[in-house]
Amino acid sequence: MAEKKKNDKTALDRFFENKAAVAVVAVLILAVLFVCAFFVTTAIVKKSGEKPETPSGNSVDQVSQTQTENGASEDIVLPKPADTTTAAEETTTSAPAETTTAAPTADPVASGQTISFPSDTASWHLICLNRNRRVDASAEDSISLSYVAGSEERMDSRAAAAYEKMYDAAASDGIYLTPCSGYRSYSTQKRLYQEFVDEYLAQGYSQQEAENLASTRRNPPGSSEHNIGICMDIICASSSANFQNTSAYAWLQANAADYGFILRYPEDKVDITGVKFEPWHWRYVGVENAAAIKNSGLCLEEYLGVQ
Ligand SMILES: [Zn+2]
Structure with missing residues (x-):
C-alpha cells in the first residue's frame, strides 16, 4: 500500500520536494517580472514626455518662433x-x-x-x-x-x-x-x-x-x-x-x-x-x-x- 502511495507521487510533488529547484525557479520568475516592469515604466515615461526635439535642441514651436524672428523668413x-x-x-x-x-x-x-x-x-x-x-x-x-x-x-x-x-x-x-x-x-x-x-x-x-x-x-x-x-x-x-x-x-x-x-x-x-x-x-x-x-x-x- 505504502509502495503504491509512493508511486502515486506526481512529477510536481517530486519537484516541490527539491527545495533547491524551487528556489532557482522562484529567482528566475522574479528576474523576469523585474525586467518587464522596467520596460513598461520606460515606455510610459517616453510617451508622456515633452515635444520632440529638433537637432538644434529647440522644440518645434521654438523653431517656428525663431524663423519668425528672422526678418527674412516670416509671414x-x-x-x-x-x-x-x-x-x-x-x-x-x-x-x-x-x-x-x-x-x-x-x-x-x-x-x-x-x-x-x-x-x-x-x-x-x-x-x-x-x-x-x-x-x-x-x-x-x-x-x-x-x-x-x-x-x-x-x-x-x-x-x-x-x-x-x-x-x-x-x-x-x-x-x-x-x-x-x-x-x-x-x-x-x-x-x-x-x-x-x-x-x-x-x-x-x-x-x-x-x-x-x-x-x-x-x-x-x-x-x-x-x-x-x-x-x-x-x-x-x-x-x-x-x-x-x-x-x-x-x-x-x-x-x-x-x-x-x-x-x-x-x-x-x-x-x-x-x-x-x-x-x-x-x-x-x-x-x-x-x-x-x-x-x-x-x-x-x-x-x-x-x-
Ligand atoms: Zn513681399
Missing part, C-alpha cells in the same frame, strides 16, 4: 488653390514678408490713413501702401485674382499676366522666377499681425503700445501690398538675405522693369519705405512707371510724392 501664406476664406489659406509657413523697421516709439497705427482702392483702370497699379497708407478689407472686392500659371500663387489678374511674361522671359535665359508668395488676404494679414499684438499684450504693454510694437515687425492689415495682390515674393528657398547674390536677382535687376516690376524695398530707401531691404519682393507698377522709377533711382513713395 507667408501657404499656397493653396482655395477661396480666401478657407482655413487652408490661413496656414502660414516660413517665407519672406515685409518687416517694418520703424522705431518702437513710432505710431504707425495712429497715423495710418485709410485710402481708397483706385477705381479707375489707368491708375490701379500706382496705389502705394505702407505703414501710413492702408486699404480696408473692402478693397478686396475691387480685385480680380488669378493664379500665376503653373503655380498656386495668386495676383491681381493684370499683374499675374505681366508676371507670366516676365517668368517666361527669364526661363528662356535659364532663370526660374518661381512664385513664392503673392496675394495674401486681409483677414490673414490681420491674424498674423494680431499674433504679435497679443505677444506684447501678454508682456504687459497697453493695447496702443502693443500695436505700435507689433507694427515694427509686421505690416498691419491693409498696409501690405500682398493684401491687394500687386506684388510677388520670388523663390522661397532663396528668400533670405542672400537672395541678392543669386542669378535670379541679377536678372530681375536687369530686366524686371521691362515687364513692369520694380524692387519695392531697396536697400538705400529703408528710411522712406519703412521696410528693410527685400531683394525678393517685386511690385508691379506698369512698364512705363517701372522704367521711370528704375532710371530715377527713386522708390515708389518718392516717385508718387506720398509718405
Whole structure:
C-alpha cells in the first residue's frame, strides 16, 4: 500500500520536494517580472514626455518662433488653390514678408490713413501702401485674382499676366522666377499681425503700445501690398538675405522693369519705405512707371510724392 502511495507521487510533488529547484525557479520568475516592469515604466515615461526635439535642441514651436524672428523668413501664406476664406489659406509657413523697421516709439497705427482702392483702370497699379497708407478689407472686392500659371500663387489678374511674361522671359535665359508668395488676404494679414499684438499684450504693454510694437515687425492689415495682390515674393528657398547674390536677382535687376516690376524695398530707401531691404519682393507698377522709377533711382513713395 505504502509502495503504491509512493508511486502515486506526481512529477510536481517530486519537484516541490527539491527545495533547491524551487528556489532557482522562484529567482528566475522574479528576474523576469523585474525586467518587464522596467520596460513598461520606460515606455510610459517616453510617451508622456515633452515635444520632440529638433537637432538644434529647440522644440518645434521654438523653431517656428525663431524663423519668425528672422526678418527674412516670416509671414507667408501657404499656397493653396482655395477661396480666401478657407482655413487652408490661413496656414502660414516660413517665407519672406515685409518687416517694418520703424522705431518702437513710432505710431504707425495712429497715423495710418485709410485710402481708397483706385477705381479707375489707368491708375490701379500706382496705389502705394505702407505703414501710413492702408486699404480696408473692402478693397478686396475691387480685385480680380488669378493664379500665376503653373503655380498656386495668386495676383491681381493684370499683374499675374505681366508676371507670366516676365517668368517666361527669364526661363528662356535659364532663370526660374518661381512664385513664392503673392496675394495674401486681409483677414490673414490681420491674424498674423494680431499674433504679435497679443505677444506684447501678454508682456504687459497697453493695447496702443502693443500695436505700435507689433507694427515694427509686421505690416498691419491693409498696409501690405500682398493684401491687394500687386506684388510677388520670388523663390522661397532663396528668400533670405542672400537672395541678392543669386542669378535670379541679377536678372530681375536687369530686366524686371521691362515687364513692369520694380524692387519695392531697396536697400538705400529703408528710411522712406519703412521696410528693410527685400531683394525678393517685386511690385508691379506698369512698364512705363517701372522704367521711370528704375532710371530715377527713386522708390515708389518718392516717385508718387506720398509718405
Ligand atoms: Zn513681399
